[in-house]
Amino acid sequence: MSAALSPPEDRGGPAQPLLSVKGLLKHFPVKKGLLGGVSAKVRAVDGIDFEVLKGETLGVVGESGCGKSTTARLLLSLIDPTxxxxxFDGERVGSRALSLKAFRRQCQMVFQDSYSSLNPRLTIEASVAFAPQVHGLPRREAVARARDLLARVGLDPRRFAERYPHELSGGQRQRVNIARALALQPRLIILDEAVSALDKSIEAQVLNLLMDLKEEFGLTYIFISHDLNVVRFISDRVMVMYLGKVAEIGRSDDVFSRAQHPYTAALLSSMPSLDPDNRTEVAPLAGDPPNPIDPPPGCRFHTRCPLAEPVCSAKEPPLAVTDGSHRAACLAVQPGSGHSLAPPAAGSEMAA
Amino acid sequence: MAVLAQHSVVEGPAPKATGYWTGVWRRLRRDPVAIAAGLVILALILMAIFAPYLAPADPYRTSTLRRLRPVGTAGYPLGSDELGRDMLSRLIFGARLSLFMGITPVVLAFGIGSAIGVLAGYVGGWVNTAIMRTIDVFYAFPSVLLAVALSGALGAGFGNALVSLTVVFVPQIARVAEAVTTQVRSRDYVEAARASGAGGFTIVRVHVLGNVLGPIFVYSTSLISVSMILASGLSFLGLGTRPPEPEWGLMLNTLRTAIYVQPWLAALPGVMIFITSIAFNLLADGLRSAMDVKQ
Amino acid sequence: MTQPAIEIRNLRVTFAGVVRAVDGVDLTLAPGEVVALIGESGSGKSVTLRSLMRLHPPRRSKVEGTMTVAGQDVLAMSQRALADYRGATVAMIFQEPLLALDPVYTVGEQIVEVIRRHEKASKAEARARALELFQKVRIPSPERRLDAYPHEMSGGMRQRAMIALALACRPKVLLADEPTTALDATVQIQILLLLRDLQRELGLSIIFVTHDLGAAVEVADRIAVMYAGRIVEEGTARDLIRGPRHPYTIGLLKSRAEGALAKGSRLDAIPGSPPDLAHLPPGCPFAPRCPLAIDPCRADRPPPIPVGPGHTARCIRTDVSPTLLSPASRSDAAPA
Known part of the structure; x- marks a missing residue:
């Protein structure tokens, strides 16, 4: 195997985050008027910071317009950040030490639409073998690797390698997309709603596959989904986004059992109960998520928040530590914020 | 292979893997209209190639005595024209120039227009704006007017007619190419290819061309009939082929004076143009649906 | 016994002569009852629903069996009767309201038009009723929203507007085709609760098609699970969630991520994929994926077998199927 495609090595050791994002911001201009004058901008991602630790799965949840898919595309430099x-592992992406092409080898993505993410005119074997060839692996070796990966994702290459995407089912196509993402032996895979379009029985198969592959190849995942059950199941840590901002981030158990942000709490109680004797009686939130073109001032969530107070529309809450590694951007849990529910300020350690 | 055993996809009898073009051919074969149109075109092309063997008489030999004989005259199965030349032979020989004038400008425009359109569509941004607005200037003229104006400016003649027809079709094909490319460029597989670190040229070659040339080809096929009609029109106006060359459009022109004397005779070249253009249009339609994978 | 709101007997729908999308569905709805049709893509749930509106193109599809809605034979209706039936007796809401609403008219105009097509009402009367409907589906500032075009509304508002449009002619039956699938979680629950309230208030019978068990439990009295064109299990929502008997239903419940025992444990996935509807196996269509399948399962199609009051399962192994529910019997022994 050519030296150019040996698995990338760990540089900073296990304690250094694999990915660390600082002040990521993306505004899309909205053209209005005949002359194309820019009069508004969509604040798709509006200054977010987070880290992805080596070997973990970071779940990202949020509703449409929260910026989770834009974040995924920004991470892969498919769009340029504002x-x-x-x-990435201590090196800034795009710097001399880590070129964009070298970074892209180590970070891959699986998209939601399994059909649109495969070239309809290529056999699935050719689709999987494409990326290694781009990075200089001879065709014969690239195809051998592709067939090996197809086998690993459960598609017998003798039966499937020569087929075209339209001859496969949605679940099978998503397995091909996973194989393609693995073809460069990346360290980080971004799964953007990768199981959302699949039927429930197939979704479970693919989730099991993803967990096994993670163990086998020592991968790190960013798992983006609107399905809280799936995120809870697969993630070590969870990041909740609302209108281009991080609302809450922390260990999965903490976020799901002790949600600090009222939006997280509302999302959780919006999940259907699956208990015929305990149906949901009151919707936790009214109305739709606001438009990211013109987000509300202060806390973005105050227009729908049951705990909102005047201070919430005046002051933008920082993403602050609430306990341990758990952080939330809500004034109601931040000491000295001026919110009536805020815990007392100054040094007093939180009791219970 | 432990993973394979665990995740292996259980499934019924697997359909045999088929290639893309095999599938297109299989679907096209089930479309009787397209097949009939294809056979008509094939027959026309064979007729053009083997014209010297098929034609019963010399298409250039005039006869002042036997002018404008009706269809069915002995020795003149389809009659004779205003100079006493055998109509059947002229129609058979006419297929050569007429098909050539129909197909060549479209082939040339397909190459040039696709290149321009794919470039504009894939690069996007101001390159796209610059190219497409220039194209729009040409597109704004009605095709007939543009062809006539260009031919007139370049001067009458066969080669100039070809050039002007090509120029007429380039903007049309480029616009389609740009639209299809823009659409394909936003597909996730192109994003995935970019995310794998591939360069623009590789992505266009592997992922874009294969998916855009098909639709552009289908559209171009439908232009062949337009090209034939425009070429006939140029000849009719005296800007394309010159007498005594047999060419359907030119024949239609020279026979127009005979329309009150021998209406059937005068209509014959028109019938040939009509059949050919209908055949190309129907074949293009058939191709369009046969190339739709989801059927 | 009152006349049922919907009675479907042995419904079969075939496309292009070979694809048996619906293969013998029987379903009865009492007036004011809500039944959820659950199934994966290709299970025939949406096809069944569209058959009730006779939405399938007659040239490319064959619909057999009988369907009676509010005493009317759906398959025997003339085009004229059908036009009256659609909207006034049965109305339908869809997954994507943007496709169901006309983009060039305001939502209010569309409701007024539907009312005036079915009833003798003046424009003002129809408009007053449209306003009332908007209040009923709880659209804030309804007066103003009546004059909005569909694209000017948010996803949740559009879905409410479509429900208002569906209810414009006081139908007795509402057919809902995945109405909450495309919505965000916090909006989905609002629409589910709205449907439940409207059903109670208006005494509607609703067939609610979804692939999401959770959404079904929130609104349905009864649940019917479809697989490969047939209803494989039917019962009250409680019976079906607490005591499922068909191995497919059990598999669906067990493969859910929230049912996983612990983080990092594997999910109990159903192996394999759904069958090709053009080449259905002779026996039970689920047999190739079923951990309990025995030879008779592969030979004949199982009939619906009663397993409790109002609870049936098309499975000949319902005597042993509850063992699948216990965590001890993991489906490791699934056939390869």
């Missing part, structure tokens, strides 16, 4: 930087 501001902010991305550091």
């Amino acid at each position: 501001a902010g930087e991305i550091v």
Whole structure:
């Protein structure tokens, strides 16, 4: 195997985050009027910071317009950020030490639409073998690797390698997309709603596959989904986004059992109960998520928040530590914020 | 292979893997209209190639005595024209120039237009704006007017007619190419290819061309009939082929004076143009649906 | 016994002569009852629903069996009767309201038009009723929203507007085709609760098609699970969630991520994929994926077998199927 495609090595050791994002910002201009004058901008991602630790699965949840898919595309430099930087294992992406092409080898993505993400005119074997060839692996070796990977994702290459995407089912196509993402032996895979379009019985198969592959190849995942059950199941840590901002981030158990942000709490109680004797009686939130073109001032969530107070529309809450590694951007849990529910300020350690 | 055993996809009898073009051919074969149109075109092309063997008489030999004989005259199965030349032979020989004038400008425009359109569509941004607005200037003229104006400016003649027809079709094909490319460029597989670190040229070659040339080809096929009609029109106006060359459009022109004397005779070249253009249009329609994978 | 709101007997729908999308569905709805049709893509749930509106193109599809809605034979209706039936007796809501609403008219105009097509009402009367409907589906500032075009509304508002449009002519039966699938979680629950309230208030019978068990439990009295064109299990929502008997239903419940025992444990996935509807196996269509399948399962199609009051399962192994529910019997022994 050519030296150019040996698995990338760990540089900073296990304690250094694999990915660290600082002040990531993306505004899309909205053209209005005949002359194309820019009069508004969509604040798709509006200054977010987070880290992805080596070997973990970071779940990202949020509703449409929260910026989770834009974040995924920004991380892969498929679109250019308005501001902010991305550091991969200690090196800034795009710097001399880590070129964009070298970074892309180590970070791959699986998209939601399994059909649209495969070239309809290529056999699935050719689709999987494409990326290694781009990085200089001879065709014969690339195809051998593709067939090996197809086998690993459960598609017998003798039966499937020569087929075209339209000859496969949705679940099978998503397995091909996973194989393609693995073809460069990346360290980080971004799964953007990768199981959302699949039927429930197939979704479970693919989730099991993803967990096994993670163990086998020592992968790190960013798992983006709107399905809280799936995120809870697969993630070590969870990040909740609302209108381009991080609302809450922390260990999965903490976020799901002790949600600090009222939006997280509302999302959780919006999940159907699956208990015929305990149906949901009151919707936790009214109305739709607001438009990211013109987000409300202060806390973005105050227009729908049951705990909102005047201070919430005046002051933008920082993403602050609430306990341990658990952080939330809500004034109601931040000491000295001026919110009536805020815990007392100054040094007094939180009791219970 | 432990993973394979665990995740292996259980499934019924697997359909045999088929290639893309095999599938297109299989679907096209089930479309009787397209097949009939294809056979008509094939027959026309064979007729053009083997014209010297098929034609019963010399298409250039005039006869002042036997002018404008009706269809069915002995020795003149389809009659004779205003100079006493055998109509059947002229129609058979006419297929050569007429098909050539129909197909060549479209082939040339397909190459040039696709290149321009794919470039504009894939690069996007101001390159796209610059190219497409220029194209729009040409597109704004009605095709007939543009062809006539260009031919007139370049001067009458066969080669100039080809050039002007090509120029007429380039903007049309480029616009389609740009639209299809823009659409394909936003597909996730192109994003995935970019995310794998591939360069623009590789992505266009592997992922874009294969998916855009099909639709552009289908659209171009439908232009062949337009090209034939425009070429006939140029000849009719005296800007394309010149007498005594047999060409359907030119024949239609020279026979127009005979329309009150021998209406059937005068209509014959028109019938040939009509059949050919209908055949190309129907074949294009058939191709369009046969190339739709989801059927 | 009152006349049922919907009675479907042995419904079969075939496309292009070979694809048996619906293969013998029987379903009865009492007036004011809500039944959820659950199934994966290709299970025939949406096809069944569309058959009730006779939405399938007659040239490319064959619909057999009998369907009676509010005493009317759906398959025997003339085009004229059908036009009256659609909207006034049965109305339908869809997954994507943007496709169901006309983009060039305001939502209010569309409701007024539907009312005036079915009833003798003046424009003002129809408009007043449209306003009332908007209040009923709880659209804030309804007066103003009546004059909005569909694209000017948010996803949740559009879905409410479509429900208002569906209810414009006081139908007795509402057919809902995945109405909450495309919505965000916090909006989905609002629409589910709205449907439940409207059903109670108006005494509607609703067939609610979804692939999401959770959404079904929130609104349905009864649940019917479809697989490969047939209803494989039917019962009250409680019976079906607490005591499922068909191995497919059990598999669906067990493969859910929230049912996983612990983080990092594997999910109990159903192996394999759904069958090709053009080449259905002779026996039970689920047999190739079923951990309990025995030879008779592969030979004949199982009939519906009663397993409790109002609870049936098309499975000849319902005597042993509850053992699948216990965590001890993991489906490791699934056939390869």
